[in-house]
Amino acid sequence: MKKRGLRFYTKIYFKIIAQDIKSKMSYRADFIISTIGMIFTNISGFVSFWILFRNFPSINGWSYHEMLFLYGFSLVSITPVQCLFDNNWSLRQQVYTGDFIKYCFRPINLFFYYQSEVFDIKGLGQLAFGIGTMAYSWSKLDIGFSAFMLLKLIVFLITASLIMIALQNAAAATCFWIQNSFYVLDLAFKFKDYAKYPITIFSPVFRFIFTFVIPIAFIAYYPSYVVLRPDEVPLLSWLSPLVGVVFFIISYKIWMRGALKYNGTGS
């Protein structure tokens, strides 16, 4: 068998993505409208956040700018899942109609092949917005700046993205076992909204759930400690990268197991 390593997959990935973007750009009206839509979604999200903070100067000891940082952090960390794994949203439909079978006949990794098919370019606007928000709040917070801090930030952003991706993969993969899995996926995606807040505002029960069962607290809350409050970093924050990697691997295994047991519909 021909060898297909990381280099092969990287090359293929960029070629497929380039084609996908090219074809999306060719539908200009579609592209412009969805970009405008994305901008409004971001603005309205920010406005509701801002109104909240006009009324409460701090939440559970977290100041406005700290919260803003958390907000920007969560926006950036959900960008990869939005841009690179958007095809998970059509998985249910493809499995239901039997179209998914086409992915089973290629000599490359099934998960890779499936996810590579769609690149959601709209997520890039959100990325810019998130970076902007983080940069602004960072400048307002009196925490200084160093290359090491930036490195930590990047590592923890990757971690957070992995958790978000894992959450979505696992949720999407439920469609291999249950018919009406849209709610699962939708629910998983809604959790990202909770990721924006410090989990200390939730009751102990939810705090436990969001830490150990559905680890969304690792998306923004625990990682942001490392940058915002380096003196009081909880132990769990340092565990974040590990949680991210492990959770991603588990979700990948679940996804692949579902895909391999898939046997299509009659034709």
Next chain:
Amino acid sequence: MGKIIEIKNVTKEFKVLNRREGLKGSLKDLFSRDYKIVRAVDNVTMSIEQGEIVGYLGPNGAGKSTTIKMMTGVLEPTSGEILVDGNIPYKNRAKNAENIGVVFGQRSQLWWALPLIESFKLLRDIYQIPQENYEQMLELYKSLVDIEPILHKPVRQMSLGQRTLSDILAAFLHDPKIVFLDEPTIGLDVSMKAKIRTLIHELNRRRNTTVILTTHDMGDVDALCRRIVIIDKGKMLYNNDIEHLKGFFGSYRTLKIRLDGDLEQWAQQLAQELPDFSVSADDEWISVLVDEEKAKVIDVLAGLQKKYRIRDMQLEEISTEEVIKKIYEEGVQ
């Protein structure tokens, strides 16, 4: 010539929930463990030689797709052995995928938004086809079909015929040893069907590609296959040459006549008059299948001529279509 596919005593069973009717039944089903075992493929044994075109036939739900899914590695057989070019497909799905091409008539496997040539380039990279071979294949395609008009067209804008054509070309692109074609001509017009048949035939001849073809269109079988395998309710009914099969029906003749007016209506009327024979109509002819052991064709014709004004007539051997129809209805004795 060696055997490229070997299937030995293959059985595939599915566990199906016994569903009850109505809302109340559905609620009960939620807690039910009442499964029944359905045998989709039942102890099938066959082998296929390199370079053959085999027609894999059977009524809807006979187990054709299930067999193909096992050969392509999507499904694991419940029992029995499958070897495709020496590989066990289910265990080596990716390796098996290098050797095969697959076309499912109604589901395109190409990138929906991309022009065909871009899909070809991606496939070239995925299958790691050497540039030289890739260009040779494109040259071959250009000599066989007029692909220029579709080469730069996104798949989503293509007509069904163009899409099927593209899918077939894509399946042969990496020069696989075996190509599975599942109803490749379904829904196509007469001229497109002919084009696709010629293409499959030429690709098989020039690249010595083994082709396994499932279809409900006996035109495909007549144009392409010498050997057919018939399966029904999971069991293999027949596995040999078409001519051999027609030999079983040596005493049958097809009497074709043409009458004025709506042929469908005439056919219905004749079917009532001639209860012993099967009567059908197409665009041009009314066909009466006569078993000469029961009645002489000439007598049937004479009887009809007394009552109707026959415009034109033809006498033919039994067609593949009628043979297959008889086998689906009555089985092989």
